[in-house]
Amino acid sequence: MIIALKMVSANYSQIGKRPDESKSETTIIMLPSDANPKGNVFGGVILKHLDLIAGLVAKRHAGHANIVTASIDRMTFLKPVYIGNALILSARLNYVKRSSMEVEVRIEAEDLDIGQRVLTGTAFVTVVALDEHRKPIEVIPLISNTDEDKKRFHEGESRMMTRLKGVGRAVT
Numbered sequence: 418m419i420i421a422l423k424m425v426s427a428n429y430s431q432i433g434k435r436p437d438e439s440k441s442e443t444t445i446i447m448l449p450s451d452a453n454p455k456g457n458v459f460g461g462v463i464l465k466h467l468d469l470i471a472g473l474v475a476k477r478h479a480g481h482a483n484i485v486t487a488s489i490d491r492m493t494f495l496k497p498v499y500i501g502n503a504l505i506l507s508a509r510l511n512y513v514k515r516s517s518m519e520v521e522v523r524i525e526a527e528d529l530d531i532g533q534r535v536l537t538g539t540a541f542v543t544v545v546a547l548d549e550h551r552k553p554i555e556v557i558p559l560i561s562n563t564d565e566d567k568k569r570f571h572e573g574e575s576r577m578m579t580r581l582k583g584v585g586r587a588v589t
């Protein structure tokens with residue numbers, strides 16, 4: 418309990434975090450229960466892992482908050498994933514608004530027999546931090562020090578404006 422409290426207060430005192438402080442990668446082997454009878458992994462299984470890693474990245478950034486998914490941008494499955502493949506998801510924060518955050522997730526499938534990886538898709542997930550009353554709560558800023566991080570931040574901001582307009586929300 419004391420440790421948890423210390424972690425919370427440490428997070429509150431931080432003025433921001435860099436994207437590399439929250440980025441994550443996960444590798445999961447695809448099993449028969451993840452696939453149809455012909456061995457193709459279900460899109461829904463991939464979306465579940467996408468949602469999980471996006472939430473993990475946002476949680477690493479936001480710390481104390483409850484994280485929920487507000488939207489997942491259009492996702493195209495470029496290549497099939499089969500039973501026995503390793504599904505590799507790499508996720509990082511691009512943009513932080515107030516309570517909302519854009520997480521970019523890159524999904525690859527690796528044929529473990531030949532050690533070959535293919536890109537299965539890339540998705541942008543918007544997650545929102547909530548307080549204990551389930552109300553949106555401001556999170557610490559994203560610190561962009563490198564040119565790459567700054568570029569991603571501006572692109573993320575622009576996508577967020579388009580995304581919000583697309584669902585008829587006022588852009589603030």
Ligand SMILES: CC(C)(COP(=O)(O)OP(=O)(O)OC[C@H]1O[C@@H](n2cnc3c(N)ncnc32)[C@H](O)[C@@H]1OP(=O)(O)O)[C@@H](O)C(=O)NCCC(=O)NCCS
Nearest residue numbers: 485486487488514515516517518543545553580581584586
């Ligand atoms: C996401 C949710 C919290 C937004 O609640 P709300 O009452 O509209 O709150 P607000 O208007 O204050 O918006 C909160 C933030 O969400 C963002 N947001 C809301 N809908 C969004 C959408 N479709 N896409 C991107 N961002 C969105 C807003 O822009 C705002 O961001 P900001 O604080 O950074 O400016 C609410 O719609 C919700 O709880 N949805 C269900 C989430 C969930 O349970 N997901 C799991 C699957 S069911």
